[in-house]
Each structure stands twice: as structure tokens, then as C-alpha cells.
Amino acid sequence: MGYSNAMALVENKNVGFDYSILEEIEAGLELLGFEVKSLRAGRGSLKGARVVARGGEAYLVGASIPAWQIANAPKSYDPERTRRLLLSKKEIVRVSSAEGEKGLTIVPIRVYNSNRKLKLAIAIARGKKKEDKRHTIRAREEKRRMERTLKTE
8 A cells, every 4th residue: 555655663674575465455543652662763573473353343362562671561561462453344344354365364473653653564465385485486587697797886
């Protein structure tokens, strides 16, 4: 949809390699104050995270967001806790239907600033097979080789 113009605070770099992205959706995140500060500082990881839809709501599962200052965080704070996503009802229906479809998964791509709010770009994606990943690597290496030869001329 074109959210890439915003600067990513935290990014899931392997998504483009592991998945073929079919559709991108922008979602808000329900966070605690010290989690917001931590994300704005670029701390956190989306690696291995996914989005699940349960009971008419969508949740981010498996993302790790450490406390901004560990000493000031509550003792019971879990950096891997499940976080609710803020989506419209129509988007939640779209996400839950894609989740039920065979071969599709919903993965987070990046956390970024949109005005003063933190947003999460999520993607409805299909997992790539091993040969598709090899093709991606081959295309990337070919592109680098072409750029190198153009630079030397």
C-alpha cells in the first residue's frame, strides 16, 4: 500500500526472503509507555513474530520489546507478551480470513512513526519454497554483479 516512505524503527528483515508478500496492512499497536520509548530508540525485534486473529481482534505474538529502563519496569513485565493490534473491523475480517486460508500467514514487517503514533506494517504472505529462495539469492547476486560492472566502467 506504500507505507515504506516512513522511516522504520524496527524491521523484520527476513520477511522478503522467507515470504512472498501479497497484501500490506497498516495497524496501530496497543503499547505501554516504556515500550513506546524502547521502540523509538530502535530496540526490539520482530523476528519470528506473527499476527493471529482471535475473538474479533488481532494480536501480535512473538515480538520482543524490552523495557526502556529495566529498573523502572514492573517486575511482572514480559517483553514477549501478546500485544493487541488496532485495526478496523473490515481489516480484522480480512486478516482472520487470510489466516484460515491454507498456505497464508500474517507477518509483521516493520514498526514506524506515522506523525506521532507508532504503526505496524503487517503483510498477508505466502511462505516461499527452498527453490524460490534460491531464485531470490541468484537475482540479488546478479543485480550486484551488474552494478559492480557499471560502476567500474
